[in-house]
Amino acid sequence: MFSTEGTCDWCKKPSVLTQLNYIDGKSNHSCEDCIELATLDVRQFNIAEQRQMERQSVHC
Numbered sequence: 001m002f003s004t005e006g007t008c009d010w011c012k013k014p015s016v017l018t019q020l021n022y023i024d025g026k027s028n029h030s031c032e033d034c035i036e037l038a039t040l041d042v043r044q045f046n047i048a049e050q051r052q053m054e055r056q057s058v059h060c
């Protein structure tokens with residue numbers, strides 16, 4: 001964790017970052033200050049995405 005240097009995708013400040021992966025294959029990077037919010041964001045996105053996939057598979 002926190003091994004990459006770059007710009008945080010949440011606060012847009014240069015920092016040491018950790019990578020967060022989305023269910024659709026995308027990823028964002030968060031600094032230590034934003035990690036709680038970032039984790040929550042990614043989790044909520046993944047839950048929403050999973051619901052949508054389940055909904056789609058029901059119709060197919």
Ligand SMILES: [Zn+2]
Nearest residue numbers: 008011031034
């Ligand atoms: Zn940040």
